[in-house]
Amino acid sequence: MKMRTLILSAAALAVVAVAGMIAYNAHSTRAAITKLEQTVIDRTTGTPAPWTETLPDTLPEPVARYFAYVFPDGPPDHAFVEIEAAGQFRRPLTETFQPTTARQVISLRAPDLVFSADTPLWGPVWAIAYDAYIDGQMEMAAKLLSTVTVMHETSTPALNRISLRRWLLESPAYPMALLPGGPVTWEAIDDNRARAIVRAFGEEASLVATFDADGALTRFDAETDGDLTTPYHGSGEHTARSDYRLIDGVRVPFAFTIARAAGGEILPFWEGRITAIRFGGS
Secondary structure, rough: OHHHHHHHHHHHHHHHHHHHHHHHHHHHHHHHHHHHHHHHHHHHOOOOOOOOOOOOOOHHHHHHHHHHOOOOOOOOOOEEEEEEEEEEEEEOOOOOEEEEEEEEEEEEEOOOOEEEEEEEOOOEEEEEEEEEEEEEEEEEEEEEOEEEEEEEOOHHHHEEEEEEEHHOOOHHOOOHHHOOOOEEEEEEEEEEEEEEEEEEOOOOEEEEEEEEEOOEEEEEOOOOOOOOOOOOOOOOOOEEEEEEEEEOEEEEEEEEOOOOOOOOOOEEEEEEEEEEEEEEEO
């Protein structure tokens, strides 16, 4: 009986120790992500908005229509945005979706962003993942229970370009970043499409935007296939946007689908809605 009591006590202490370690690691991981978010915000301080109040006449017609639609009273002078979202996420190299909540802090003055997401996996087991792209350098990681690292990628030229495209692909939620004078330029394609090209940190990425009759940007598409064998989704190659709402003088699409694309197929991996958005700085 005494031995059984000792074993149970030791097991209980082990459970408490493991729980304490997980709680500590969860706090440390979140603190590290918060520090990265603050770095993005701090880098906007003292940086003037790159755009002017008067849009040039040389913009492709669908792009001019888009800016008139998303800025009914002209572009507001925001420096960064904080976005929270919820929906269904499919991990790389899998087929099933899991409920996910996510948060992003993104600069409107330079292609800096931090994305983090929490996803339940099996019972009480969850994963936290984050991508950080700051000053042209990216890092991405995923951890089970905020403790066991299952994926960690650091800066390479290819991943930096993917992260630059990620900032562009997410930009319909912060369209000030797409205005002339910043890192994005536009090329005409036809009456409803235009090519957005972002150049920063010695890298370049582009996406083709499709606009509806009202001017809303309804989708962004890469012009080359994605590599579906990688252990990360990166930016994806396609996003669809809908349900535009006026927030602080900006029309923002609250519904989104982000997908990989290759071989003529579009394969969604993140479908959801913005649940909260706040523009900050000036």
